[in-house]
Amino acid sequence: METVGKSHFGVGAADARAARRRERGAENMAARATSGAKSARRGRNDYCVYILECSDGSFYTGITTDLARRVAAHNAGRGARYTRSRRPVRVIYAEPAGDRAAAARRERAIKRLPRAAKEALVRRGLDKERIFVASGQEQSR
Numbered sequence: 001m002e003t004v005g006k007s008h009f010g011v012g013a014a015d016a017r018a019a020r021r022r023e024r025g026a027e028n029m030a031a032r033a034t035s036g037a038k039s040a041r042r043g044r045n046d047y048c049v050y051i052l053e054c055s056d057g058s059f060y061t062g063i064t065t066d067l068a069r070r071v072a073a074h075n076a077g078r079g080a081r082y083t084r085s086r087r088p089v090r091v092i093y094a095e096p097a098g099d100r101a102a103a104a105r106r107e108r109a110i111k112r113l114p115r116a117a118k119e120a121l122v123r124r125g126l127d128k129e130r131i132f133v134a135s136g137q138e139q140s141r
Helices: 010-035 067-075 100-112 115-127
Strands: 047-053 059-064 090-098 130-132 138-140
Touching: 047 067, 047 100, 047 115, 059 067, 059 100, 059 115, 067 090, 090 100, 090 115
Parallel strands: none
Antiparallel strands: 047 059, 047 090, 130 138
16 A cells, blocks of 8 residues: 555545544534433523521532522532531522623632622622522512
């Protein structure tokens, strides 16, 4: 076999591998869209950022798509390691955050705040007498 200016596998092999990857990607996207996978169903405003007050008075900040489920997991000891030994926890603040990336950015920003700033954030949230519920609705407290 004579190879002139080609690698051992030839240029055609790389093209064939790339085409197979594209086909698999398209098949996976179609399967997610038809199966109702979470990523295909999620809207932009499904995430929320929340602050919990633990039994020892400390704060825990996190993100979720289902606030009630996540708080129940924290209180059952299946949440974050930090909250497992500080149960029960209660939600003191929550806000809608858009998509996952926006929620993660907001979570990092809140975690960097000193405790006094977090307390002020919670007070401002309570002054409005509204709390965001992960279902996307607001309820009066």
